[in-house]
Amino acid sequence: MGVTHVSVIVRNPAAPDRVWDGEFLVDTGAVDSLVPRIRLESIGIRPGGTRTYELADGTKRAFDIAVAQFEFMNETVGGTVIFADDDAEPLLGVTALESAGIEVDPRNEQLKRLSAVRLKPFATA
Template sequence: MGAAHVTVTIRNPASPERSWEGLFLVDTNATDSLVPRDALEAIGLAPKAQRIYELADGSEIKMDITTGDIEFMGEIVGGTIIFGDPGTEPILGVTALESVGIDVDPGNQTLKRLPAIRLKKLKTEQPVSRETGQPA
């Protein structure tokens, strides 16, 4: 089974003309997206905080993060971006995918657009009695 890749543009929200484009590995086991540090710094993005991430081998690592615009497949989403080491393969995490309604077809490792973006029910409706019109 092959890995899915997609072309992604990262933009600096404060200066949208400053951007970086790369071929990203789609990783549904990664929550956030990862971009090489030198690419983020080149478009004027600086670390805003640090977050602890769990790696595939179970170890933990504290990494710098920022926020930026993530564009792919004709969609745009603001998201958390991890500062990776220079030369690291960029990763598109599941949060960006789900935010714009794109899923990975596990059978052929391709990206597919969902008919609608998933949204949990906002308000629980209580059944109403037909006789009294009051909550049952």
């Protein structure tokens, strides 16, 4: 599959007027979304904990996390946000996508809206 980007607004849920927007790489291999620390701190989001993630190369790394609101494709969802290095590319994880009822169309490398948000896993044949 190729690369899909989407414009996302990140909102501080404790101060809804504080936002940052940017282009995010859609990463269906990532559970949570990732934003450069400097961007989160600029809108007043502070770490609320730490979580260890396994990276694509198999190494494990602890990151600060918090809760943020994500707005994209006329949807707003809340979710875990990872405080990344300041030069990291923002990533939109699969939890935010699924919460908004949006999936990646791998053939066209575009996001598409589902007719309804899934509450159960796909049935396997």
